Amino acid sequence: VSDERALSARTEALFRRLVRREAEPALRKLMSHHRPEDVAAVMSHMTWAEQRRLYAMIEDRDYKADLLSHLTEDSIVAITQEMTEDVVADLLDRMDPDDAADVVSLLPEEVRERVLDEMDEEEAVEELLGYAADTAGGLMSSAFFSMPDVATCGAAVRELQKNSDDLSDVQYCYVVDRERRLVGVTSLRSLIVRPPATPLAQIMTRTPISVGPEVDQEEVARFVARYDLMSIPVCDAEGRILGIVTVDDVVDVIREEAAEDLLAMAGLSDAPDPGENSVIDAVRLRAGWLLATLCGGVIGSEVVNGFSETLGQVAALAGFIPVIMGMGGNVGLQSATLAIRGLATGHVQLGGAMSFITSEVKAGVTIGVLYGTILALFGSVRYPETPLVGVAVGVSILAAMAGASLLGSGIPVALSRMGQDPAVATGPLVTTCIDLASILVYFNVARLLLGL
Amino acid sequence: VSDERALSARTEALFRRLVRREAEPALRKLMSHHRPEDVAAVMSHMTWAEQRRLYAMIEDRDYKADLLSHLTEDSIVAITQEMTEDVVADLLDRMDPDDAADVVSLLPEEVRERVLDEMDEEEAVEELLGYAADTAGGLMSSAFFSMPDVATCGAAVRELQKNSDDLSDVQYCYVVDRERRLVGVTSLRSLIVRPPATPLAQIMTRTPISVGPEVDQEEVARFVARYDLMSIPVCDAEGRILGIVTVDDVVDVIREEAAEDLLAMAGLSDAPDPGENSVIDAVRLRAGWLLATLCGGVIGSEVVNGFSETLGQVAALAGFIPVIMGMGGNVGLQSATLAIRGLATGHVQLGGAMSFITSEVKAGVTIGVLYGTILALFGSVRYPETPLVGVAVGVSILAAMAGASLLGSGIPVALSRMGQDPAVATGPLVTTCIDLASILVYFNVARLLLGL
Numbered sequence: 001v002s003d004e005r006a007l008s009a010r011t012e013a014l015f016r017r018l019v020r021r022e023a024e025p026a027l028r029k030l031m032s033h034h035r036p037e038d039v040a041a042v043m044s045h046m047t048w049a050e051q052r053r054l055y056a057m058i059e060d061r062d063y064k065a066d067l068l069s070h071l072t073e074d075s076i077v078a079i080t081q082e083m084t085e086d087v088v089a090d091l092l093d094r095m096d097p098d099d100a101a102d103v104v105s106l107l108p109e110e111v112r113e114r115v116l117d118e119m120d121e122e123e124a125v126e127e128l129l130g131y132a133a134d135t136a137g138g139l140m141s142s143a144f145f146s147m148p149d150v151a152t153c154g155a156a157v158r159e160l161q162k163n164s165d166d167l168s169d170v171q172y173c174y175v176v177d178r179e180r181r182l183v184g185v186t187s188l189r190s191l192i193v194r195p196p197a198t199p200l201a202q203i204m205t206r207t208p209i210s211v212g213p214e215v216d217q218e219e220v221a222r223f224v225a226r227y228d229l230m231s232i233p234v235c236d237a238e239g240r241i242l243g244i245v246t247v248d249d250v251v252d253v254i255r256e257e258a259a260e261d262l263l264a265m266a267g268l269s270d271a272p273d274p275g276e277n278s279v280i281d282a283v284r285l286r287a288g289w290l291l292a293t294l295c296g297g298v299i300g301s302e303v304v305n306g307f308s309e310t311l312g313q314v315a316a317l318a319g320f321i322p323v324i325m326g327m328g329g330n331v332g333l334q335s336a337t338l339a340i341r342g343l344a345t346g347h348v349q350l351g352g353a354m355s356f357i358t359s360e361v362k363a364g365v366t367i368g369v370l371y372g373t374i375l376a377l378f379g380s381v382r383y384p385e386t387p388l389v390g391v392a393v394g395v396s397i398l399a400a401m402a403g404a405s406l407l408g409s410g411i412p413v414a415l416s417r418m419g420q421d422p423a424v425a426t427g428p429l430v431t432t433c434i435d436l437a438s439i440l441v442y443f444n445v446a447r448l449l450l451g452l
Numbered sequence: 453v454s455d456e457r458a459l460s461a462r463t464e465a466l467f468r469r470l471v472r473r474e475a476e477p478a479l480r481k482l483m484s485h486h487r488p489e490d491v492a493a494v495m496s497h498m499t500w501a502e503q504r505r506l507y508a509m510i511e512d513r514d515y516k517a518d519l520l521s522h523l524t525e526d527s528i529v530a531i532t533q534e535m536t537e538d539v540v541a542d543l544l545d546r547m548d549p550d551d552a553a554d555v556v557s558l559l560p561e562e563v564r565e566r567v568l569d570e571m572d573e574e575e576a577v578e579e580l581l582g583y584a585a586d587t588a589g590g591l592m593s594s595a596f597f598s599m600p601d602v603a604t605c606g607a608a609v610r611e612l613q614k615n616s617d618d619l620s621d622v623q624y625c626y627v628v629d630r631e632r633r634l635v636g637v638t639s640l641r642s643l644i645v646r647p648p649a650t651p652l653a654q655i656m657t658r659t660p661i662s663v664g665p666e667v668d669q670e671e672v673a674r675f676v677a678r679y680d681l682m683s684i685p686v687c688d689a690e691g692r693i694l695g696i697v698t699v700d701d702v703v704d705v706i707r708e709e710a711a712e713d714l715l716a717m718a719g720l721s722d723a724p725d726p727g728e729n730s731v732i733d734a735v736r737l738r739a740g741w742l743l744a745t746l747c748g749g750v751i752g753s754e755v756v757n758g759f760s761e762t763l764g765q766v767a768a769l770a771g772f773i774p775v776i777m778g779m780g781g782n783v784g785l786q787s788a789t790l791a792i793r794g795l796a797t798g799h800v801q802l803g804g805a806m807s808f809i810t811s812e813v814k815a816g817v818t819i820g821v822l823y824g825t826i827l828a829l830f831g832s833v834r835y836p837e838t839p840l841v842g843v844a845v846g847v848s849i850l851a852a853m854a855g856a857s858l859l860g861s862g863i864p865v866a867l868s869r870m871g872q873d874p875a876v877a878t879g880p881l882v883t884t885c886i887d888l889a890s891i892l893v894y895f896n897v898a899r900l901l902l903g904l
Binding site: 170192228229230255262279286297325337338439 | 490496621623645676678679680702704706713714719720738741743746748749754755757763771775777781782785792796797811822823826830883887
């Protein structure tokens with residue numbers, strides 16, 4: 001079982017070596033022992049040329065379609081680029097409509113129309129293309145199983161036996177009324193266990209949880225997670241079922257969103273997976289955020305320089321610049337992280353966000369008083385000839401922490417309220433503003449207290 | 453459907469108000485309209501006393517058991533504290549064994565034994581208690597459905613009909629050989645669709661993906677996500693199936709792990725959900741990390757103070773301290789984030805981590821050269837009387853970025869190799885080390901170049 005469990009780094013290296021050598025028979029044999037999901041994982045570490053070469057070697061078209069649906073978006077673009085429209089259309093016809101729609105949405109505008117024309121199952125895919133990719137509509141599949149509420153368990157089982165091909169992974173039987181509105185749900189198991197003559201209306205769970213097609217994918221994921229669902233129905237305004245979002249897609253959404261939040265907090269949005277990117281890509285990815293840091297830093301150096309006279313008189317002042325900046329930055333990062341996570345899990349709700357922000361500021365001020373006092377004492381003892389330097393440091397620490405906790409918790413909430421991604425809030429703009437404000441407070445308080 | 457979809461902030465407020473007023477009949481009515489998952493979400497924002505009061509009002513014991521299994525760990529402790537052993541045992545008997553084992557593991561040592569003795573389904577729970585909570589064994593449920601490989605589809609359906617109570621959410625039929633080793637798997641749907649006389653061996657998928665009970669929950673989650681599974685079997689060394697981990701538990705694991713990574717990166721490990729914690733808790737949560745930052749800052753101020761003579765001669769030097777620290781810190785954060793995410797998704801594998809670290813350092817050095825040059829030019833033009841200050845700044849930026857990208861990418865990998873959580877690597881210790889090293893390089897290069 002071991003080589004089935006996951007690909008070792010060694011297997012991956014073997015794959016790449018065989019592709020480079022164009023060792024077709026050996027590659028075919030190796031692939032026949034691995035699932036498309038595994039081959040997709042291997043391909044994500046290859047160059048485009050290698051990926052195309054490997055893909056072209058595969059003969060089984062169902063395997064090709066399955067593999068294509070598991071590749072990264074960039075790989076799909078690279079591979080479909082070199083195919084004729086009828087080949088792409090044939091592969092799409094072999095996929096689930098939701099996977100096919102995802103691939104179609106990656107094709108260049110001018111090719112898309114022609115590929116759809118070549119397809120046999122064009123309609124289902126075209127319907128799905130009408131929804132934004134990050135909504136319930138964009139995630140849903142039209143491969144669901146529904147029965148009228150007047151039907152019996154036995155009728156449902158017979159219906160399933162008829163439609164065996166289209167419903168490969170069906171988990172639930174959705175029950176609809178005469179107007180085709182969703183009124184209940186029952187597990188596949190109940191259909192088997194109950195006597196065949198039992199009406200569905202008698203065994204179904206009423207008012208099942210559903211979402212509208214416009215609902216954001218993060219919210220869909222929250223429902224599926226909270227109610228432990230295998231799939232969630234997507235209904236239109238009249239309550240008619242349009243499709244279902246399955247839990248495996250939800251798992252992908254949760255992983256994506258978590259990764260995006262993490263990356264966005266470090267100014268790394270749109271980061272490709274490690275291994276795919278060249279040094280140039282890596283530099284480009286980081287350059288923007290760091291350029292903002294650089295500009296903030298230059299402004300900061302001008303601010304400090306504006307106080308060069310003060311610094312010349314009391315050299316001890318310079319030493320505390322880093323600690324004031326560091327404390328403010330870290331408190332701001334902590335508040336922002338709690339806000340971003342709370343907004344993601346629903347624990348910080350937009351309506352009740354004020355109490356969250358208030359408690360963050362309280363915490364910031366409390367720590368500010370505590371550590372400000374410690375630093376004030378340290379500063380006064382360390383530089384007994386200018387004890388007021390310590391006081392200035394303490395006051396600035398307090399101000400920096402209060403401001404940082406307010407901005408750190410408030411900005412994500414504000415962004416979220418404006419429909420923006422809160423995770424970008426920890427970016428250099430906010431950090432730089434907090435830094436500059438702290439330095440200004442620091443030097444001005446110091447000048448005031450020291451009478452300079 | 454709207455109030456079924458999710459709890460509005462208003463409904464939550466209503467719940468709390470009714471609990472405070474001890475309005476039992478109104479609360480019972482309100483609860484009858486909400487699922488246990490929703491009531492659990494509401495309770496997570498209440499005080500322990502309110503939670504206990506609400507829980508005591510519920511009469512339906514199956515509802516109580518269901519609700520208990522959805523509460524947070526702290527709530528479970530608070531609520532079970534005030535119950536007699538036989539009441540707890542009765543609730544546990546109404547849960548799935550894996551949920552029951554989770555609750556038992558939270559009970560105080562001396563109570564645990566007595567509760568288990570009172571239980572009817574003690575054995576299944578005791579077996580599960582033998583596994584660490586964050587492994588496949590700790591996650592698995594013993595409620596799975598298996599059949600011998602010589603059985604037919606019809607026999608499997610009849611078996612399902614017999615065991616209808618224990619297997620409420622079964623998705624797959626696992627097929628075992630004469631030695632009870634797992635040899636295949638088939639969907640529930642196939643059992644219905646195929647003619648009853650079809651042998652399972654003929655329709656099953658062979659060599660199904662499985663994990664050992666000791667496998668880490670993150671790895672279990674990766675398998676389930678990669679292969680789009682509804683559940684994954686957990687097998688012993690001989691290949692005999694011990695239990696299954698279902699996808700809803702995997703969804704919880706993925707959410708937990710993502711939240712933990714995010715929080716750990718901001719020095720907020722073990723953060724309770726917002727809303728539950730007092731200001732004291734909030735301060736305590738942040739205090740450690742910030743204390744480390746404070747200590748690092750004080751050491752930094754000493755280092756800067758050691759160069760006070762140099763600073764007194766060239767005041768412009770002080771202005772660049774913040775930008776050098778900021779650039780190093782941000783590059784380090786970016787490298788660490790990519791490493792943590794890559795290790796979590798499996799894109800950075802421990803065996804092939806060297807190429808990742810190398811590419812991070814290359815990116816760090818490239819940006820260091822780029823931005824170091826920009827800052828060197830700026831510094832020379834801005835302070836024409838001491839142009840070498842700019843050069844010192846540029847060299848220090850380069851050194852800080854190279855060091856930060858090396859430490860930022862290398863430390864998570866090293867931690868992971870030692871079996872530690874890589875997400876703690878962005879902590880203040882690493883940041884402080886990078887900061888201090890950058891400042892030392894900066895002043896020493898400046899002294900050398902300026903001949904001070």
